[in-house]
Amino acid sequence: MSGRIVTFGEALATATVDAAGTLTPATVAGAELNTAVGLARLGHDVAWASRLGDDVFAGLVRETLRAEGIDDRFVVAAPGEQTGLIVKQRLGDGDIRSEHYRATSAASRLRSDDLPAAALDGADWLHATCITPALGTGPKGLFENVLHEASMRGIPISLDANHRRQLMTEDELRAVVDDWLDVVDTFFCNEDEARILTGTTSTDAAVDALARRGPRVVVVKLGGRGAMAGDAEGRRFTPASAVAAPTHPVGAGDAFAAAWISCTLRGYTVDAALPVAAWCAARVVADPGDHDGFPRRAELDAFEAAQREVAEAGR
């Protein structure tokens, strides 16, 4: 499978407390790591860079990287530093409230030179999120250096807004996106972020407004309703894939990004990529983890073959 993708950011351990107060064991999350897992499962060569201590949660992250076959050569070892944590509380109405414990995490101490330029050698794609520049001045410097280096080398970049209100004000999100929107190939956001960035609650208007600001393609994710993409050829929509029992929407956006990047690297059109990304994202919604439900290449191939059969039968 062609296509080497580099991504970087914070990995977090997660623990979930259900409505009865029962704590389930820790798993591993983090927006860019979730996307890296999806890309690796689709057969791509993926490097994930970060800073990890030597606590028990860092061990879980390293185990995940190994199990998923993700290149960890650019993870900085920071003995004594701790991994950030998300505690998710399942509320009675099915909603999930997340509390983050990450202010002093190893990744918050990332430095602007923590990813050597050589990490981008041979890269076909760089994926980043606006969480990283929100973690602190060091991570922000790193984010700027890596995006600058990738853009100088002509490596296509995807950027996901991933606004985290505990870390970043709306003004700060707007400032980061303003700096990079005309540099990126693909810009992802959800409806709330689209409103913050454009001032409109109309998805059509937001897609058009963001697309005019420079990226080749803009994708606005619409949760259980699907997603809309806009590029020079106009706007296209996909409904969400059906999920029998939506279990856990966290990580769906990261899964969508993974499938989208994979499709783009494989030469899919926007129309072809949209339903594939929606299907992969729905698989994550149907599973309790942030990335555990992401399909493997063979499962996606089988889904696409079945879609083709349905389309041919309908002709």
Ligand SMILES: Nc1ncnc2c1ncn2[C@@H]1O[C@H](COP(=O)(O)OP(=O)(O)O)[C@@H](O)[C@H]1O
């Ligand atoms: N309940 C759901 N059922 C099916 N698909 C979903 C559901 N929620 C989200 N998705 C899929 O996941 C994608 C990303 O989810 P969304 O919540 O919009 O993004 P984010 O996590 O970035 O806020 C959506 O565009 C949709 O395709």
Ligand SMILES: O=C(O)C(=O)C[C@H](O)[C@H](O)COP(=O)(O)O
């Ligand atoms: O909250 C953070 O900062 C994290 O990185 C943890 C989560 O794993 C992702 O954020 C999930 O992201 P979505 O796909 O947008 O639901």
